[in-house]
Amino acid sequence: MTIHIGAKPGQIAETVLMPGDPLRAKWAAEQFLEDVICVNQVRGMLGFTGTWRGHRVTIHGSGMGMASASIYANELIRDYGAKTLIRVGSAGAMQHSLGIRDIVLAQGCTTLTMPSRGIFRELNFAPCADFGLLHAAYQAAQARDVRTHVGNVYSSDVFYDERPDLNEIMQRHGVLCVEMEAAELYAVAARHNVRALAVLTISDHLLTQEALPASEREHSFGAMIELALESAFAPQP
Ligand SMILES: O=P(O)(O)O[C@H]1O[C@H](CO)[C@@H](O)[C@H]1O
Numbered sequence: 230m231t232i233h234i235g236a237k238p239g240q241i242a243e244t245v246l247m248p249g250d251p252l253r254a255k256w257a258a259e260q261f262l263e264d265v266i267c268v269n270q271v272r273g274m275l276g277f278t279g280t281w282r283g284h285r286v287t288i289h290g291s292g293m294g295m296a297s298a299s300i301y302a303n304e305l306i307r308d309y310g311a312k313t314l315i316r317v318g319s320a321g322a323m324q325h326s327l328g329i330r331d332i333v334l335a336q337g338c339t340t341l342t343m344p345s346r347g348i349f350r351e352l353n354f355a356p357c358a359d360f361g362l363l364h365a366a367y368q369a370a371q372a373r374d375v376r377t378h379v380g381n382v383y384s385s386d387v388f389y390d391e392r393p394d395l396n397e398i399m400q401r402h403g404v405l406c407v408e409m410e411a412a413e414l415y416a417v418a419a420r421h422n423v424r425a426l427a428v429l430t431i432s433d434h435l436l437t438q439e440a441l442p443a444s445e446r447e448h449s450f451g452a453m454i455e456l457a458l459e460s461a462f463a464p465q466p
């Protein structure tokens with residue numbers, strides 16, 4: 230057990246899917262895993278372990294924002310031996326080429342800051358996805374005919390943004406969407422030499438103001454979960 234995770238030793242799988250929303254973790258575990266047990270309820274941050282096609286998988290909430298996700302990623306890796314961490318999150322589209330429910334595979338992340346920022350000092354570390362996971366997720370998406378985009382995402386510290394000028398600059402530089410955890414997940418994974426990827430579903434659109442309700446963000450993003458599971462266990466290039 231750690232300060233934030235109540236799982237006993239051995240109860241966390243080497244492959245962990247991390248939605249921000251703990252109730253999305255519950256929904257995904259019930260929908261996609263067999264022989265599921267709940268392994269964490271500390272602070273209401275739900276985690277479940279089961280099997281998918283015979284492979285052990287944990288689906289564990291990260292909470293919202295990089296500060297929260299950093300705590301869980303650190304403990305999952307350092308205390309429980311997680312080796313593959315895949316964020317399965319919602320995101321707001323920043324380009325007209327993206328539509329609601331499209332999938333974005335976060336190849337790299339743009340940030341103003343992140344919890345790991347301090348250790349890099351003057352260095353502008355570029356958080357990026359594990360290529361093997363990214364490649365496998367893209368191939369899985371192609372096989373399913375899901376509208377999928379690969380590229381740069383904005384990992385923001387704030388949901389209620391007061392800097393529209395920044396969005397405009399990022400849009401001109403091709404940033405696809407905004408979310409709030411991937412950059413720190415990638416930085417923590419790099420530091421511990423484990424694999425990480427963020428698979429995102431567009432839940433709202435910053436340019437058109439379209440938005441899905443909370444209930445759909447909780448339990449209707451099945452394509453994203455399937456892509457994450459398939460990429461976790463695909464042969465590596
Ligand atoms: O749907 P999740 O995975 O929580 O991701 C997005 O949704 C939350 C904001 O509503 C932030 O955590 C953001 O990254």
Ligand SMILES: O=c1cc[nH]c(=O)[nH]1
Binds near residue numbers: 319320322388
């Ligand atoms: O961080 C996020 C996530 C979903 N939608 C947004 O607009 N921002």
